[in-house]
Amino acid sequence: MAxxxxxxxxxxxxxxxxxxxxxxxxxxxxxxxVVLMLVDQQEVSADAIVLRPDNTKSSRITVGIPGFLVDAVKTRASSKGMAVSRWVAALVQSNVTGQPVMTxxxxLALQASGRELxxxxxxxNQIAKALNIAFEDTDRVKLKLLSELSQVIDDNRSVIRALVRTSQNAWDAD
Structure with missing residues (x-):
């Protein structure tokens, strides 16, 4: 890696x-x-990075892991693009809270989805503004296009649900 x-x-x-x-x-x-957010052309602020509850102070815990699992832990952490300690912490967090921990x-995928929405x-808003200006020209708004818009929103919601499910399942035991 660079x-x-x-x-x-x-x-x-x-x-x-x-x-x-x-x-x-x-x-x-x-x-x-921060670099990944910038590369994806997103506004970076301290608020954009807050991902955890208020009590974020870390405590160190030493855990003995059998040697035959160490390579698997390293491989899984690497596949998620995380340091081993962060991956283990995320695994614990997901299993304790029952909530997905996003990589x-x-x-970035969720933020891209937010931009799409x-x-x-x-x-x-532009459609509503056009209708308010010339409400007698309602034929300019095609019901088919609104139906397609609704389908795009439904598709986006399905992708978000699938991403959250996949993220949650990634932390479950195989």
Missing amino acids: VLKTTVDNDTKERFHEIALSQGMTEAELLRS DKEL AAIGRNV
């Missing part, structure tokens, strides 16, 4: 470190999340 490097002043480094800790992430994981790729919303 490596990105930069230099920053000490205050910036310390603030970045504190943000990473508050998110339960390493600096590398936080930086990777960076899954979060926003675009649909803008189109619906």
Whole structure:
């Protein structure tokens, strides 16, 4: 994998470190999340990265894993694009809370879906505005097109549900 490097002043480094800790992430994981969001042309803010409940302070737990499982753990963590410790923490979080833990790729897919829904919303707003301006020209709005719009929204919702189900199932025991 490629490596990105930069230099920053000490205050910036310390603030970045504190943000990473508050998110339960390493600096590398936080930086990777920020870079992936930027590459996907999304607005990056501290609020966009908050993924966990208020009590995010990490505690260290030492767990002994039999040697024959270590390679499998490393492989699964790598396949999710996560550090081993983050993958184990996500596995525990998913099993304890019963909620899916989204990977960076899954979060990016959900954010792309959100952009699509926003675009649909803008189109619906334009239709409503056109109808309000010239309500006598309602024949300009084709029912077939509205039906297609409804289908696109339903399809998007199905994709989101499938993504959440897949993410949840990824953390279940095989």
